[in-house]
Amino acid sequence: MDQSYWISSWIENKKQYPKLQKEESTEIAIIGGGLTGLTTAYYLTKEGREVMVLEKDKICNHTSGNTTAKITSQHGLFYYYLLQSLGKEQAKQYLEANQQAIENIANIIEEEKIECDFERQDAYVFTQKQEEIEKLKKEVEALDYLGFESELVEQIEVPIKDKQKEEKEDQINIQKKVLGAVKFKNQAQFNPCLYAQGLANKIEERKxxxxxxxxxxxxxxxxxxxxIITEEGKIKAEKVVIASHYPIVNAPGFYFMKMYQVTSYLIAVETKEPLFKGMYINSEDPTISLRTAKQGEKRLLLIGRNGPQNRC
Ligand SMILES: Cc1cc2nc3c(=O)[nH]c(=O)nc-3n(C[C@H](O)[C@H](O)[C@H](O)COP(=O)(O)OP(=O)(O)OC[C@H]3O[C@@H](n4cnc5c(N)ncnc54)[C@H](O)[C@@H]3O)c2cc1C
Incomplete structure (x- = not known):
């Protein structure tokens, strides 16, 4: 199947929305119906604001429908770097904002009763290289200094084995054994498309x-x-939120001058073996990202492998 598991597990129950073909007006227009646009629209409609989401394709069909969908403050080894480059106050702000976002998503799911396979999971950034261990230690120290409890562990539950020693074993084999990992407790994962549909339902319920x-x-x-000019319609809006991932206007920002493309791969497979708990990413390049997902009574293994830019 060449479609993301999230999109294919939802598409039959996905609600369809009309195409704008006339002139309308609204208080706030949101361009883009990925998780950013839908979350913005959700919060604004909750505050009683008049909102319109304009999506060029289908909601949650682009980056948000093809993501690994880990909900975590852990983005590889990041906090030591952040502390060194921006200082304590900003590194702490970043960490707290990320932690708050996890709780916000959990609260929305609970309050709005959105069924989206949300599960609490611990997150790990692991290494298979001896020279990375020092970086893992520094990361834990930086997190400690920022007031966040992380842990340096020697073992992880994922059966990543030493290839030479375990050649015949039927296990995930990424050449070398794991030498250590930084653990963040109580992070989360979900099915982003089911979540997006839940947000969209609430946005419509609130007009x-x-x-x-x-x-x-x-x-x-x-x-x-x-x-706002669309292919077949027009909108007058007091305010505009651009949530198109790739910015659709050149100025301000001139982001197109700073952008470049990377390709990453994420596959979902059924396994014979019972699967592990937790969500995993390595600290070195190229990235290996692992998590599991519910498929009815079964579980799938998701494996991401890509260039250096994606750290989720
Ligand atoms: C392989 C991969 C794995 C990832 N894993 C994680 C992870 O585990 N955890 C995590 O937190 N993040 C992860 N990310 C990042 C995360 O998926 C994105 O940050 C997030 O989905 C971006 O959402 P968005 O709504 O901003 O963008 P999108 O989902 O791309 O939404 C933007 C929308 O705007 C629409 N649009 C664009 N132009 C126009 C236009 N002119 N008019 C109208 N609509 C327009 C598009 O059609 C699209 O639907 C991952 C990303 C990738 C690629």
């Missing part, structure tokens, strides 16, 4: 509007806000 197959072509500043 927010969602349009699919509605590509925004231009955003013009006008006297009392913005005019």
């Amino acid at each position: 927010g509007k969602i349009y699919e197959n509605t590509k925004v072509i231009e955003v013009k500043k006008v006297e009392e806000g913005y005019e």
Whole structure:
């Protein structure tokens, strides 16, 4: 199957939304129906604001529908670097914002009763290289200094084995055994498409509007806000949120000058063996990212492998 497991596990029950084909107005227009746009729309409609989401394709069909969907503050070995480059206050802010985001998602799921296979899991960043162990120790020390409890562990539950010694064993084999890992307790994972559908349902219940197959072509500043031109319609909005992942306007920001492409791979497989608990990523390049997912009564193993940029 060449489609993401998240999208294929949801597509039959996915709600369809109309295409914008006329002129409308709204208080806040949100361009992009991935997790960023839908989360923004969810919070705004909760505050009673008038919102319209404009999605050029289908909601949760792009990055958000193809993600590993770990909900974690752990992004490889990051906090020692952050502490060194930005100092304690900002590193702490970043950490606390990430931790708060996990709780916010958990609270939304509980409050809105969204069934999206949300599960609490510990997260690990592991290494198979002796020279990385020092970096793992520094990461734990940095986290300790920031007031966050992490742990340096010697073993992880995933059966990553030494290839030479275990050649005949039917196990996941990524050439060398694990030498250590930094553990973050009580992180989480979910099915992002089921979550996105739950958010979309709440947005509509609170009178927010969602349009699919509605590509925004231009955003013009006008006297009392913005005019948003789509392929077949037009919207007047007091405010605009651009949540298109790749910014669709050049200025301000000129982000297109800073962007480059990377490709990463994520596969979902059924295994004969019972699967491990926890979510895993290695500290070195290229990335190996592992987690499990529910498939009815069974569990799938998700394996990500890619270039140096993706650390989830
Ligand atoms: C392989 C991989 C693994 C990842 N793993 C993790 C992980 O485990 N945990 C984690 O937290 N993050 C992870 N990430 C990152 C995470 O998936 C993204 O940060 C997140 O999904 C981005 O959501 P978004 O809504 O900003 O973008 P998107 O989901 O891409 O949504 C943007 C939307 O805007 C729409 N759009 C674009 N242009 C227009 C236009 N002109 N008009 C209207 N609509 C438009 C697009 O169609 C799209 O639907 C991973 C990313 C990748 C690629």
